[in-house]
Amino acid sequence: MKHLKSNVGSIDKGFRILGAMFIAGAYYNKEITGITAIVLLVIASVFIITSYISFFPVYSIFGISTKKSGD
Known part of the structure; x- marks a missing residue:
């Protein structure tokens, strides 16, 4: 298997995790439902x-x- 070269920095990771948490929170609070x-x-x-x-x-x-x- 070919080694994957990292291309996601620490700031990018932070935004991705925050975005995922926001989406999970919206789902948990039933602010988003269905196919969305x-x-x-x-x-x-x-x-x-x-x-x-x-x-x-x-x-x-x-x-x-x-x-x-440096990341």
């Missing part, structure tokens, strides 16, 4: 997973990296 809730929860899951592994495939397609050399 499902779509947003999937997005929140992607945020959490990409924060954990420090790699976002879309960034690599476009050659983007939010990771600084």
Whole structure:
């Protein structure tokens, strides 16, 4: 398996985690329901997973990296 080069920086990770928490809170408080809730929860899951592994495939397609050399 090819090693994935990190392309998600610490600030980006923070925003992803905050976004996922916001979506989870909105779902928990029943502010989002139905198909909207499902779509947003999937997005929140992607945020959490990409924060954990420090790699976002879309960034690599476009050659983007939010990771600084010290991260």
